[in-house]
Amino acid sequence: MLSEQKHTLGTFEHALENLRNNVMMMASQTERSLNRALKGLMDRDDKLAALAIADDEEIDQLEKQIDKDGIDLLLRFQPVASDLRRVVSAMKLSSNLERMADQATNIARKARKLNKHPALPEILLLNPMIDHAMAMFRDSVDAYIREDAQAARAIIPQDDALDKMNAQVSRQLIDRMARDPEQLRGYINLMFVARHLERVGDHATNIAEDAVYAAAAEDIRHQQVAATA
Amino acid sequence: MVIMEKETEHPAPPFEPQKVAEPEPQEKAMITVSDVDFSYGAHQVLFDVNLEIPPRAVTAFIGPSGCGKTTLLRCFNRMNDLIDGAHVSAGRIELEGHDINAPDIDVVELRRRVGMVFQKSNPFPKSIYDNVAYGLRVLGATKKSRINEAVEKSLRAAALWGEVKDRLDSSAYGLSGGQQQRLCIARALAVEPEVILMDEPCSALDPIATAKVEELIYQLRENFTIVIVTHNMQQAGRCSNYTAFFYLGRLIEFGATSKIFSNPSERQTEDYITGRFG
Numbered sequence: 001m002l003s004e005q006k007h008t009l010g011t012f013e014h015a016l017e018n019l020r021n022n023v024m025m026m027a028s029q030t031e032r033s034l035n036r037a038l039k040g041l042m043d044r045d046d047k048l049a050a051l052a053i054a055d056d057e058e059i060d061q062l063e064k065q066i067d068k069d070g071i072d073l074l075l076r077f078q079p080v081a082s083d084l085r086r087v088v089s090a091m092k093l094s095s096n097l098e099r100m101a102d103q104a105t106n107i108a109r110k111a112r113k114l115n116k117h118p119a120l121p122e123i124l125l126l127n128p129m130i131d132h133a134m135a136m137f138r139d140s141v142d143a144y145i146r147e148d149a150q151a152a153r154a155i156i157p158q159d160d161a162l163d164k165m166n167a168q169v170s171r172q173l174i175d176r177m178a179r180d181p182e183q184l185r186g187y188i189n190l191m192f193v194a195r196h197l198e199r200v201g202d203h204a205t206n207i208a209e210d211a212v213y214a215a216a217a218e219d220i221r222h223q224q225v226a227a228t229a
Numbered sequence: 230m231v232i233m234e235k236e237t238e239h240p241a242p243p244f245e246p247q248k249v250a251e252p253e254p255q256e257k258a259m260i261t262v263s264d265v266d267f268s269y270g271a272h273q274v275l276f277d278v279n280l281e282i283p284p285r286a287v288t289a290f291i292g293p294s295g296c297g298k299t300t301l302l303r304c305f306n307r308m309n310d311l312i313d314g315a316h317v318s319a320g321r322i323e324l325e326g327h328d329i330n331a332p333d334i335d336v337v338e339l340r341r342r343v344g345m346v347f348q349k350s351n352p353f354p355k356s357i358y359d360n361v362a363y364g365l366r367v368l369g370a371t372k373k374s375r376i377n378e379a380v381e382k383s384l385r386a387a388a389l390w391g392e393v394k395d396r397l398d399s400s401a402y403g404l405s406g407g408q409q410q411r412l413c414i415a416r417a418l419a420v421e422p423e424v425i426l427m428d429e430p431c432s433a434l435d436p437i438a439t440a441k442v443e444e445l446i447y448q449l450r451e452n453f454t455i456v457i458v459t460h461n462m463q464q465a466g467r468c469s470n471y472t473a474f475f476y477l478g479r480l481i482e483f484g485a486t487s488k489i490f491s492n493p494s495e496r497q498t499e500d501y502i503t504g505r506f507g
């Protein structure tokens with residue numbers, strides 16, 4: 001249960017608001033970094049790829065700031081119930097966003113490698129994965145910000161679809177490698193990009209799980225493992 | 230920092246996640262409160278309270294000032310009898326199944342079984358030894374060896390023995406505030422009660438003394454049923470097994486402390502414990 005009412009202690013209210021704003025800012029910078037990396041890849045734009053790589057430093061600093069603010073909040077105000085979940089989930093969210101930004105950097109590096117050689121038409125195989133992974137990213141952050149457990153839950157099954165897309169793209173690229181070994185290096189880089197997109201989906205899933213925890217106090221992680229144990 | 234992802238993943242070996250045991254009130258309740266209304270004269274302060282206090286556990290009563298938590302606590306050993314016009318106007322309070330307001334109840338015996346520790350430590354102007362022995366003597370104990378044994382046992386149980394064993398004949402007023410409060414707990418323990426009521430027992434203590442009393446409360450729960458009224462939410466979270474939240478004379482929510490402080494069922498509880506009102 002989440003309360004809409006404001007805290008009696010204004011400094012506590014302000015600290016929670018500040019933490020939330022930093023998470024929103026970090027999410028928006030991570031999205032920008034992913035977009036730059038992916039556009040740099042699709043449009044063969046080294047400049048955009050370089051910007052995506054440069055974004056990483058700022059996002060790393062924001063992760064540290066959110067952790068510092070979160071620990072400070074725990075120390076000063078000893079939050080409980082929904083407030084405690086908000087702080088813990090903000091700290092976990094920042095960790096997932098940072099790792100997504102790492103994926104953006106990885107994609108941007110692969111883009112720069114690919115851009116050194118003639119364009120491969122197979123790059124278009126990645127388009128459905130890009131759309132799917134970015135939708136998962138946006139939806140998970142949106143569910144977290146709106147504290148919407150239902151919307152967050154709806155994201156979890158989408159990860160399977162992304163995993164299947166990744167497997168399919170990999171199969172298609174392996175097939176191309178056999179037929180055109182000259183382009184082996186390029187196809188391997190495209191496979192890596194698919195893998196990085198698949199990891200973006202994993203982190204979006206983690207964010208959705210944290211959003212459910214923050215909004216509904218329910219831990220929905222590793223349920224398949226628990227069910228089969 | 231950029232981390233390159235591993236290309237292979239190994240399935241984790243099966244394991245049994247460790248679960249933190251949460252006490253379940255399976256045993257018969259020590260104190261049962263049924264449909265209780267309470268009034269000071271014409272002014273009603275408790276409304277239709279229903280509650281079962283589990284045995285050998287710490288139950289914390291929380292809520293804003295004037296919510297009735299202390300009034301209910303004082304009902305459990307009929308301390309409210311001392312206030313003119315104060316009375317349980319409806320319902321029933323039972324100690325192990327027996328109505329504590331029944332006409333044939335011996336109130337002195339009830340208060341032996343249900344001891345009390347107050348907000349401010351209130352040692353008698355006597356020696357440390359005599360403070361602890363007081364209740365036993367009132368109950369008729371005369372044998373020196375038995376009293377000696379009970380005094381030592383109570384002071385040990387109250388985690389005070391090591392600090393006072395060499396000065397048992399000194400005045401209790403020479404003890405620090407925290408020691409005086411533990412002496413009062415020892416005094417309550419000496420008559421071997423089953424229930425100990427504590428009304429904000431740490432509100433006048435410094436953090437170290439508070440920690441010692443809280444540690445003591447936590448240890449005592451193995452042998453006693455403890456009900457504690459506190460305004461300190463962190464204290465309720467630290468040392469109680471169950472928490473009851475009261476508001477405007479009504480019991481809003483009762484449950485395991487871990488549940489109340491992580492995911493309460495009622496909006497009013499959530500708003501109170503997170504500091505949104507009260």
